[in-house]
Amino acid sequence: MSMTKLPGWRELPEGAVVRDVGNTETIDVSGWRVFKPVIIDEKCTRCRLCWIYCPDGAILEVVDEKARMGKRYEVDYMHCKGCGICWRECPVNAIEWVPEER
Amino acid sequence: MPRLALTTNYAVAHAAKDSDVDVVAAYPITPSTPAAEKLAEFVANGEMDAEYIHVESEHSAASALVGASATGARAFTVTASQGLIYMSEVLYIASGLRLPMVLGVASRALSAPLSIWGDMHDIASLRDAGLMIYFVSSAQEAYDTVIQAFKVAEDPRVHLPAIVDYDGFVLSHVTEPVETIEREEVLKYIPKSITWNVLNPKKPISIGTVGDPDYYYEFKYQQQVAMENALKVAEEADREFERMFGRGYGIIEPYRMDDAEIAMIAYGAHAGTARVAVDKAREKGIKVGLVRLRLWRPFPSEQLKKLLEGISVVGVLDRAMALGGPLQGPVALDVGTLIATRMPDVRLVSFTIGIGQRDVRVEDLVRVAEMLDEISKGKEIPMKTIPIGLRE
Ligand code: SF4
Numbered sequence A: 001m002s003m004t005k006l007p008g009w010r011e012l013p014e015g016a017v018v019r020d021v022g023n024t025e026t027i028d029v030s031g032w033r034v035f036k037p038v039i040i041d042e043k044c045t046r047c048r049l050c051w052i053y054c055p056d057g058a059i060l061e062v063v064d065e066k067a068r069m070g071k072r073y074e075v076d077y078m079h080c081k082g083c084g085i086c087w088r089e090c091p092v093n094a095i096e097w098v099p100e101e102r
Numbered sequence B: 001m002p003r004l005a006l007t008t009n010y011a012v013a014h015a016a017k018d019s020d021v022d023v024v025a026a027y028p029i030t031p032s033t034p035a036a037e038k039l040a041e042f043v044a045n046g047e048m049d050a051e052y053i054h055v056e057s058e059h060s061a062a063s064a065l066v067g068a069s070a071t072g073a074r075a076f077t078v079t080a081s082q083g084l085i086y087m088s089e090v091l092y093i094a095s096g097l098r099l100p101m102v103l104g105v106a107s108r109a110l111s112a113p114l115s116i117w118g119d120m121h122d123i124a125s126l127r128d129a130g131l132m133i134y135f136v137s138s139a140q141e142a143y144d145t146v147i148q149a150f151k152v153a154e155d156p157r158v159h160l161p162a163i164v165d166y167d168g169f170v171l172s173h174v175t176e177p178v179e180t181i182e183r184e185e186v187l188k189y190i191p192k193s194i195t196w197n198v199l200n201p202k203k204p205i206s207i208g209t210v211g212d213p214d215y216y217y218e219f220k221y222q223q224q225v226a227m228e229n230a231l232k233v234a235e236e237a238d239r240e241f242e243r244m245f246g247r248g249y250g251i252i253e254p255y256r257m258d259d260a261e262i263a264m265i266a267y268g269a270h271a272g273t274a275r276v277a278v279d280k281a282r283e284k285g286i287k288v289g290l291v292r293l294r295l296w297r298p299f300p301s302e303q304l305k306k307l308l309e310g311i312s313v314v315g316v317l318d319r320a321m322a323l324g325g326p327l328q329g330p331v332a333l334d335v336g337t338l339i340a341t342r343m344p345d346v347r348l349v350s351f352t353i354g355i356g357q358r359d360v361r362v363e364d365l366v367r368v369a370e371m372l373d374e375i376s377k378g379k380e381i382p383m384k385t386i387p388i389g390l391r392e
């Protein structure tokens, strides 16, 4: 349960609709994770499968001239929920599955 | 106002046509099938400017209506029995999403044993789903109530789905004269105006969201408030209907209650039988009256309390069995709650009638009046529901 003051039933929109669409971006889901994906850039072949499979768009494709093939992949840890799909899908085991320690 | 000879199934289909329904999604099931067929015929003949979605099940029919209503369409379906309970998962959602839509239900028993015949086990199973539930007693009332139900469901104070329930066969397949109303006139009563939250690419919203423990409770409470509002809105809608079209019913209808000492509560087609039984019992000197329940959800507690003022014994005639409950009559349980909390001097007797379409004869209900009379004169009150017409 959150500690901040939440809106009462009169203030909430009917039918639990969300009017400020796109608000997912502002929501930090890092607390859901038990494990986190860590990309080992040296092993990564830039196949893009993790970027495609991540259900939350939490794999970022970063354009970087200094990087091999001009780009690299990073995890957006605020929006990564720790589902492990990227780790399962990476064909060259370039993603490690590391326990979260808080 | 064209006067037509219609079964209640057809009356309900006509009401949907005259309400200018935009989307129908229906899957045929006895005894509501003729209504679904009539609607298909109206659409095919161009008499009704609606999308008729052919679905593979009632679950899909209800889902299609959710989608239709979420785009702002006026949505309608008909079903019964297994079809209604198959819809039930989606109907809870329609209510939670606060989408107005109207369902005609030709009430029928639930399997097993398999029964295609009428009773109200199907509708009783949806008591707490967050849908308004009307019971009607004639083809005319079914026609009028579908139109009224759209008015209440679409009201900004309500925004809930509504069921118009009519007894399978006893009403669904019986032909009666019905005064229909021209569509333009109906639309003056229920103009198309989308006041609920709808999907619109120009003003995007998300629907069907998650309610975590911080939020779920508040949204359920909003539904309860909408139900409470629906009571008043349903009364207003009925009065306005009467002003415009000359027919009104109230949400609860008294018959010979003015000087009554004991009362029966009935709903649906058998309220008509009970009316005749009241007259017969009166001839025998029993001062009995009848209250016909037209709206079950929301439950008209205040209105019922007022009518039962001064009554010593009330008998509730239920057409379904709440198995294993403290009493078997689902409406008796509600009336019992009202009595226990608000009118402790009234005594309640629960009866079941017409289960699986067991015949309900006038004599049976005269006998009910006699039993209530005996209890009012000091006879021991039975602690159990009395099954009328059951073989020992
Ligand atoms: S663990 Fe799941 S959410 Fe996180 S980056 Fe991988 S696929 Fe995306």
Ligand code: SF4
Pocket: A039, A043, A044, A045, A046, A047, A048, A049, A050, A051, A073, A089, A090, A091, A092, A093, A094, A095
């Ligand atoms: S799936 Fe593996 S190899 Fe492919 S881009 Fe992602 S980290 Fe690199």
